[in-house]
């Protein structure tokens with residue numbers, strides 16, 4: 001028995017799930033206590049290590065979150081919006097830290113998370129990497145320094161299995177740019193252009209999404225004026241950067257007061 005925080009990974013068979021399992025299993029700061037998958041998944045009831053193609057780890061994958069979350073100190077959750085809402089309720093009941101990487105959440109989902117955060121620590125970010133969270137701060141500063149002569153466009157690229165657009169990261173960057181400009185993103189966001197769209201509106205923030213192959217995640221924030229252009233870019237080449245950030249968040253959340261937090265809080269980037 002050890003005092004290290006016990007972590008449950010949801011969506012264990014997913015691209016991020018498997019990365020998270022390996023990250024926690026290789027950590028000296030946390031221990032893996034459970035792995036969840038959706039009902040009907042072929043991994044249910046089987047040893048997690050074995051289904052991942054390695055040695056047995058003594059943890060059977062389950063589709064029953066109730067008992068598992070009750071004895072966890074943190075749940076790291078990169079799944080899908082409906083599943084994340086269910087896990088948020090259970091984490092709130094268990095007073096356990098809920099680290100959420102899931103993107104594509106609706107306004108109603110965000111309200112649900114705010115309610116859950118009255119009882120538990122909820123750390124959520126559309127991107128858990130250090131680089132992107134630093135990029136949001138840079139974006140805010142550049143947007144604040146430039147006026148609307150600079151058109152802001154956010155371009156993101158991801159693999160062909162991604163189901164939501166714009167990416168969670170693109171929306172974080174859009175929020176940062178809007179905050180820098182002192183406007184609400186909802187009032188200035190251009191999220192789809194097709195056909196005779198009319199001229200670009202001054203002050204708007206545009207989004208474009210590329211989907212193809214195995215691209216892990218790439219984001220450009222373009223500030224385009226007449227005669228010059230600034231481009232802030234982040235390229236993720238390995239999902240380990242997201243998993244490391246998520247584990248850091250799970251550990252950071254231990255002993256904190258219930259509430260909603262993000263990776264800027266976890267990484268202490270607000271102080272810079």
Ligand SMILES: NC(=O)C1=CN([C@@H]2O[C@H](COP(=O)(O)OP(=O)(O)OC[C@H]3O[C@@H](n4cnc5c(N)ncnc54)[C@H](O)[C@@H]3O)[C@@H](O)[C@H]2O)C=CC1
Pocket residue numbers: 010011012013014015016017036037038039041078079080082083100101102103104125126127128129168242
């Ligand atoms: N915030 C961040 O840093 C990052 C966020 N993401 C986001 O994480 C999410 C997952 O991404 P991927 O791993 O690429 O997707 P994926 O499709 O490979 O994995 C999702 C997994 O969740 C499982 N799942 C769905 N419903 C479930 C339920 N009720 N209970 C348990 N498991 C359930 C699925 O079976 C699947 O294995 C997406 O929303 C993606 O945008 C991905 C990478 C980084």
Ligand SMILES: O=C(O)C1=N[C@H](C(=O)O)C[C@H](O)C1
Pocket residue numbers: 103126127158159162166167168169170216217218
């Ligand atoms: O689905 C992904 O893969 C990713 N999703 C996140 C997003 O929506 O921004 C983070 C990362 O870019 C990978």
